[in-house]
Amino acid sequence: MTAIQKLILICSAALVLLVGCDSSLDALPTPTPVDVALQRLNQPTATTEPQQSAPAAGGESSDPETVFTGAGCIACHAITDDAPPGVGPSMVGLVDFATEVIKSPDYTGKATTVEEYIRESILDPTIYLVPDYQPVMPTTYKDTLSEEQISQLTEYLLTFK
Numbered sequence: 001m002t003a004i005q006k007l008i009l010i011c012s013a014a015l016v017l018l019v020g021c022d023s024s025l026d027a028l029p030t031p032t033p034v035d036v037a038l039q040r041l042n043q044p045t046a047t048t049e050p051q052q053s054a055p056a057a058g059g060e061s062s063d064p065e066t067v068f069t070g071a072g073c074i075a076c077h078a079i080t081d082d083a084p085p086g087v088g089p090s091m092v093g094l095v096d097f098a099t100e101v102i103k104s105p106d107y108t109g110k111a112t113t114v115e116e117y118i119r120e121s122i123l124d125p126t127i128y129l130v131p132d133y134q135p136v137m138p139t140t141y142k143d144t145l146s147e148e149q150i151s152q153l154t155e156y157l158l159t160f161k
């Protein structure tokens with residue numbers, strides 16, 4: 001019986017301590033109006049930050065340039081005139097180039113339109129090699145990119161007239 005009494009004593013002592021801690025924690029912010037004011041000041045910034053990142057996240061999925069960058073294409077392909085030559089051909093002038101290529105007797109692919117050519121270049125890069133370039137473009141995009149991403153990339157690259 002004494003052991004149980006001790007236990008009860010210890011437990012109630014612990015409870016008193018816990019309650020004491022809780023009330024002292026509760027008591028801390030309330031007596032300082034400065035803290036409350038600072039908290040209020042901080043709250044708007046805390047809510048605007050997630051708001052700012054939310055449209056950015058939404059833009060990421062719909063912005064085709066982000067798909068191009070995110071898929072790693074940018075590592076080998078320039079998308080501006082002033083960019084240094086890359087491992088792969090610049091995308092500037094791609095539509096004109098592709099228009100000529102698919103009419104050329106040297107063309108070894110199956111595309112009959114520029115859109116098909118771009119799609120084919122992503123899905124099966126070695127079916128036709130752009131002259132003066134090595135066959136180093138990854139052949140794995142057909143497995144790693146979703147149909148939506150491939151469509152977004154194709155639409156994006158169709159703007160490189």
Ligand code: HEC
Binds near residue numbers: 071118126
């Ligand atoms: C490791 C470098 C590398 C990466 C990464 C890469 N490519 Fe390429 N790409 C090349 C090379 C080199 C060629 C030219 C040789 C060929 O035709 O395969 C090429 C050719 C192309 C062509 C045909 C260009 C033309 O002028 O006819 C297109 C379109 C293309 N790539 C799109 C992409 C897209 C989209 C991605 C990302 C999903 C990508 N590439 C990623 C290296 C790369």
